[in-house]
Amino acid sequence: MKILVTGGTNGMGKGVAKVLASIDNQGHEIIILCRSKELGEATIEELEKDTMNNKISIVLCDLTKLSEVKKAIIEIQRKHTFLDAVFINAGLGYAAKRIETEDGMDSHFQVNYLSQFMLTLNILDLLEKSEVGGRIIFNTTEEGEIFWDDMQMENKWGYEEGIHQGMVAKRMFLRKLHNLYKDKENKVSFIGFQISKIVWTNQINIIPAYMRIMATVMKFFGKFITMEEAGKIMAPLFNEAQEETKKKSGKFITWKNNEFIDIEEDPSVLDEKLQDKLWNISLDLCGDDRTKEISKTLLLSV
Numbered sequence: 001m002k003i004l005v006t007g008g009t010n011g012m013g014k015g016v017a018k019v020l021a022s023i024d025n026q027g028h029e030i031i032i033l034c035r036s037k038e039l040g041e042a043t044i045e046e047l048e049k050d051t052m053n054n055k056i057s058i059v060l061c062d063l064t065k066l067s068e069v070k071k072a073i074i075e076i077q078r079k080h081t082f083l084d085a086v087f088i089n090a091g092l093g094y095a096a097k098r099i100e101t102e103d104g105m106d107s108h109f110q111v112n113y114l115s116q117f118m119l120t121l122n123i124l125d126l127l128e129k130s131e132v133g134g135r136i137i138f139n140t141t142e143e144g145e146i147f148w149d150d151m152q153m154e155n156k157w158g159y160e161e162g163i164h165q166g167m168v169a170k171r172m173f174l175r176k177l178h179n180l181y182k183d184k185e186n187k188v189s190f191i192g193f194q195i196s197k198i199v200w201t202n203q204i205n206i207i208p209a210y211m212r213i214m215a216t217v218m219k220f221f222g223k224f225i226t227m228e229e230a231g232k233i234m235a236p237l238f239n240e241a242q243e244e245t246k247k248k249s250g251k252f253i254t255w256k257n258n259e260f261i262d263i264e265e266d267p268s269v270l271d272e273k274l275q276d277k278l279w280n281i282s283l284d285l286c287g288d289d290r291t292k293e294i295s296k297t298l299l300l301s302v
């Protein structure tokens with residue numbers, strides 16, 4: 001299978017990329033979307049060495065810049081005629097203060113959600129061409145709310161609130177996509193996944209010292225899993241048969257007691273009017289004619 005992983009140079013994305021590269025006789029092709037050429041190339045070298053899979057490549061894209069998202073979309077479309085799976089994972093974690101992107105957005109909102117909204121809409125056609133059934137797995141969690149009157153968090157900012165807003169936005173987005181695709185016989189499936197244990201990722205290196213000490217104590221008590229363990233849990237979501245994937249489409253799930261189970265979704269996420277509202281705001285924020293055209297075609301097709 002051909003699998004695109006956003007944020008595959010560290011943490012959960014790297015764990016998923018590593019596990020997928022190593023299984024099924026090293027048969028999967030992995031494309032890592034990353035912001036640093038050096039780190040991307042070092043990741044290829046490391047994963048090739050660890051997994052013996054030589055079908056790993058990178059696409060450069062800093063998700064704080066819509067101009068780079070557009071370039072990455074062109075590169076993916078130029079190099080690939082199809083995709084089988086995508087992991088929408090890249091995300092900003094801890095931050096000491098609000099950082100506004102050059103596109104004038106809150107960086108958590110843009111990196112964790114908006115740029116990947118635009119990326120997703122522009123690669124749906126490649127997933128539709130998958131012969132094994134295209135699927136997108138969104139890395140998300142239960143918390144959060146959309147700050148409709150202050151989505152860019154100019155008036156009231158907190159890094160956790162910013163992360164959580166992105167999580168809800170992803171859950172609303174995948175529901176809407178599922179609703180659009182269910183009448184197309186679920187040609188592409190959309191699944192929200194929450195890891196049920198905390199994963200020891202690069203986040204630990206960037207949080208303040210007192211939080212790192214707390215994390216280290218928690219690690220001692222077994223509260224963390226490694227990125228490879230997270231990758232092993234998630235791998236079936238990417239390479240399972242289409243029939244299984246279809247059953248999960250539109251759902252928000254987690255992994256508990258050795259099985260994938262549903263998480264009850266928040267009514268505000270299921271509200272189709274709110275989903276539409278977010279979709280339209282997101283399209284406006286992308287300000288991209290091609291993305292608007294894709295949306296128009298999708299909405300007309302149902």
Ligand SMILES: NC(=O)c1ccc[n+]([C@@H]2O[C@H](COP(=O)([O-])OP(=O)(O)OC[C@H]3O[C@@H](n4cnc5c(N)ncnc54)[C@H](OP(=O)(O)O)[C@@H]3O)[C@@H](O)[C@H]2O)c1
Nearest residue numbers: 007009010011012035062063064090091198199201202203
């Ligand atoms: N860790 C957990 O327990 C946990 C639990 C639930 C959900 N999550 C979510 O999982 C996702 C991954 O987090 P993680 O814990 O694995 O953190 P991580 O180790 O910091 O990985 C984040 C990934 O996103 C990439 N990224 C960040 N900003 C970017 C940008 N501007 N452009 C392109 N890529 C960018 C990073 O690139 P670099 O390698 O260049 O930094 C890295 O590859 C996040 O959305 C997080 O909220 C994590």
